[in-house]
Amino acid sequence: MELRAEFTTEPFRGEGEPPEHAVRAREAAAKAGLAVDFGPLGTTAQGDADALVDALPAIARAALDGGATRFTLQLSVGDTTTPPETPPHTLERLIGEVEAQLGTRLVDLDRTGKQQAVRLLEERGAFAMRKAVVTIAAALGVTRFTVYNYLNRDH
Numbered sequence: 001m002e003l004r005a006e007f008t009t010e011p012f013r014g015e016g017e018p019p020e021h022a023v024r025a026r027e028a029a030a031k032a033g034l035a036v037d038f039g040p041l042g043t044t045a046q047g048d049a050d051a052l053v054d055a056l057p058a059i060a061r062a063a064l065d066g067g068a069t070r071f072t073l074q075l076s077v078g079d080t081t082t083p084p085e086t087p088p089h090t091l092e093r094l095i096g097e098v099e100a101q102l103g104t105r106l107v108d109l110d111r112t113g114k115q116q117a118v119r120l121l122e123e124r125g126a127f128a129m130r131k132a133v134v135t136i137a138a139a140l141g142v143t144r145f146t147v148y149n150y151l152n153r154d155h
Helices: 020-029 047-064 090-104 111-123 130-141 144-153
Strands: 004-008 034-035 045-049 068-078
Touching: 004 020, 004 047, 020 034, 020 045, 020 047, 020 111, 045 047, 047 068, 090 111, 111 130, 111 144, 130 144
Parallel strands: none
Antiparallel strands: 004 045, 004 068, 034 045
8 A cells, every 4th residue: 555645844944945844854764765845834744644654753853853843743654656736837826826916027027026926826725736835936937946935924
């Protein structure tokens, strides 16, 4: 049986390199032989259920040893190799709406404008869509880490 673990580590930090706690958690998942999709504030590890469950304590410990103050975990059971995708036109439509509202393409906004765009997209539910952070980061011309930073500004 396949299992997927999606986890986040906090605190979120400013732009630049991913936090040490996120890097250490990723390394622990990779060392356990799991397939890892790394984001500095959100990481997915998947593989055989027994291997993943056995690796969870080491992943959590690595994050905490790296300075994490919170480790949030979500597990999904079943065939996780081909998760359903959100139709890209839905997210593209939301990005287009925000661009129309702000009067320019997201990539052309200054930092304050990009932060406002992220807030508007969040209000519209864009971040509930699969792969939204990657798509939005590309539209803004920033890293995924920067998008997570913008999301965290108001929380």
